[in-house]
Amino acid sequence: xxxxxxxxxxxxxxxxxxxxxxxxxxxxxxxxxxxxxxxxxxxxxxxxxxxxxxxxxxxxxxxxxxxxxxxxxxxxxxxxxxxxxxxxxxxxxxxxxxxxxxxxxxxxxxxxxxxxxxxxxxxxxxxxxxxxxxxxxxxxxxxxxxxxxxxxxxxxxxxxxxxxxxxxxxxxxxxxxxxxxxxxxxxxxxxxxxxxxxxxxxxxxxxxxxxxxxxxxxxxxxxxxxxxxxxxxxxxxxxxxxxxxxxxxxxxxx
Amino acid sequence: xxxxxxxxxxxxxxxxxxxxxxxxxxxxxxxxxxxxxxxxxxxxxxxxxxxxxxxxxxxxxxxxxxxxxxxxxxxxxxxxxxxxxxxxxxxxxxxxxxxxxxxxxxxxxxxxxxxxxxxxxxxxxxxxxxxxxxxxxxxxxxxxxxxxxxxxxxxxxxxxxxxxxxxxxxxxxxxxxxxxxxxxxxxxxxxxxxxxxxxxxxxxxxxxxxxxxxxxxxxxxxxxxxxxxxxxxxxxxxxxxxxxxxxxxxxxxx
Numbered sequence: 392x393x394x395x396x397x398x399x400x401x402x403x404x405x406x407x408x409x410x411x412x413x414x415x416x417x418x419x420x421x422x423x424x425x426x427x428x429x430x431x432x433x434x435x436x437x438x439x440x441x442x443x444x445x446x447x448x449x450x451x452x453x454x455x456x457x458x459x460x461x462x463x464x465x466x467x468x469x470x471x472x473x474x475x476x477x478x479x480x481x482x483x484x485x486x487x488x489x490x491x492x493x494x495x496x497x498x499x500x501x502x503x504x505x506x507x508x509x510x511x512x513x514x515x516x517x518x519x520x521x522x523x524x525x526x527x528x529x530x531x532x533x534x535x536x537x538x539x540x541x542x543x544x545x546x547x548x549x550x551x552x553x554x555x556x557x558x559x560x561x562x563x564x565x566x567x568x569x570x571x572x573x574x575x576x577x578x579x580x581x582x583x584x585x586x587x588x589x590x591x592x593x594x595x596x597x598x599x600x601x602x603x604x605x606x607x608x609x610x611x612x613x614x615x616x617x618x619x620x621x622x623x624x625x626x627x628x629x630x631x632x633x634x635x636x637x638x639x640x641x642x643x644x645x
Numbered sequence: 646x647x648x649x650x651x652x653x654x655x656x657x658x659x660x661x662x663x664x665x666x667x668x669x670x671x672x673x674x675x676x677x678x679x680x681x682x683x684x685x686x687x688x689x690x691x692x693x694x695x696x697x698x699x700x701x702x703x704x705x706x707x708x709x710x711x712x713x714x715x716x717x718x719x720x721x722x723x724x725x726x727x728x729x730x731x732x733x734x735x736x737x738x739x740x741x742x743x744x745x746x747x748x749x750x751x752x753x754x755x756x757x758x759x760x761x762x763x764x765x766x767x768x769x770x771x772x773x774x775x776x777x778x779x780x781x782x783x784x785x786x787x788x789x790x791x792x793x794x795x796x797x798x799x800x801x802x803x804x805x806x807x808x809x810x811x812x813x814x815x816x817x818x819x820x821x822x823x824x825x826x827x828x829x830x831x832x833x834x835x836x837x838x839x840x841x842x843x844x845x846x847x848x849x850x851x852x853x854x855x856x857x858x859x860x861x862x863x864x865x866x867x868x869x870x871x872x873x874x875x876x877x878x879x880x881x882x883x884x885x886x887x888x889x890x891x892x893x894x895x896x897x898x899x
Contacts, residue, residue, distance in 0.1 A: 478760050490756035502744035506732050
């Protein structure tokens with residue numbers, strides 16, 4: 392059973408009252424069902440089996456009180472200790488969860504191995520995140536779109552070359568980088584269903600040009616704790632379609 | 646005496662041979678004398694009293710071999726263990742130095758206090774770094790410049806409001822945030838000598854509108870270990886003038 396209570400709750404929006412502070416031993420994650428950054432925190436909590444209450448936020452009509460939780464108004468935000476502790480940023484919350492729950496530590500204890508994982512995540516994100524953003528913003532313009540595909544392919548080539556073993560963690564099981572970068576790859580996977588001209592296949596994604604990445608994507612997708620923290624392909628693709636039509640998509644599929 | 650050997654060595658450029666790998670117990674920091682990011686690593690090493698060898702890099706004519714140390718070609722890079730260990734990124738190297746030299750740890754041990762320091766640094770940097778960049782790029786255009794001053798002043802107002810005690814570390818002595826954000830404030834201080842119309846004074850910088858920050862800047866500037874890792878105002882201002890004229894400035898004052 393998932394430890395993420397309310398992962399599919401409706402998004403709170405302007406005018407909605409704030410939820411009461413979490414009780415002493417409850418962890419709360421402010422999220423948005425289709426946000427890849429928030430998904431990082433959800434995956435980490437799920438893998439570490441930290442029972443968490445998920446509150447979804449409508450990012451187009453943010454409740455005013457949400458800025459007292461996160462001055463940027465972004466997700467994810469982690470809240471605990473009856474609301475007295477707030478931690479933001481998708482690359483920071485997981486390390487914090489490792490620090491406070493060292494018995495299920497995912498990051499390596501060795502300082503050099505740990506810092507290399509953090510830097511590798513940043514390296515992959517620095518390529519993938521803007522590449523996906525460029526494609527997504529150009530989605531209604533076929534001419535511009537083809538050009539933007541190049542940056543996706545370049546990011547995938549680099550990601551393939553940086554994957555030395557089965558996992559980015561460098562060990563026989565997934566680690567920090569694998570869990571945190573997965574949402575970015577999953578977003579590109581959704582694009583394969585949205586765009587007929589997309590240069591990567593849905594089948595055995597990202598396809599024969601990327602043998603290591605294809606194995607990797609299949610392995611991560613199959614992990615039950617990752618699946619429990621992720622939206623289905625159907626909902627993911629459907630929410631993107633709504634977004635493209637300019638419709639509210641936060642509660643898609645509920 | 647400073648632990649930073651070679652802090653004022655000439656910058657290596659295209660065609661210059663790479664230095665031999667550092668010996669077993671030597672720490673090396675690739676830097677550029679006027680780079681605020683690299684200065685973070687130098688200050689941290691200085692405060693922690695880690696004897697380090699500084700190699701300066703000409704960032705306009707980078708030696709090819711430097712990309713094997715840092716794939717982005719940026720500074721700082723920390724190299725040790727006879728060249729087998731390389732760590733990049735100005736906000737990451739200091740935490741790594743704390744992890745490998747915990748006896749002189751600057752970041753708090755408590756996970757929540759630690760993560761708050763890291764997030765506060767990011768919050769201050771996210772405002773100050775682009776604000777300084779905007780002014781510096783507009784430096785030859787007085788009309789545009791005045792507009793860009795607004796973002797500096799906004800960043801300083803926020804920085805003043807976020808300074809709750811004497812130091813950003815929240816304790817009676819400087820900490821991680823104080824040491825790492827200082828180079829950004831120092832760059833703005835240099836601007837007060839460069840631009841007659843700059844809205845902040847050199848005297849008791851940043852002046853009476855920012856009483857807490859003025860005390861803070863004075864206190865940090867006076868720390869011998871910080872001074873040993875920083876360039877003089879004369880060199881800093883002089884290097885900016887050369888830069889504005891389009892002249893090479895990396896070895897200014899040597």
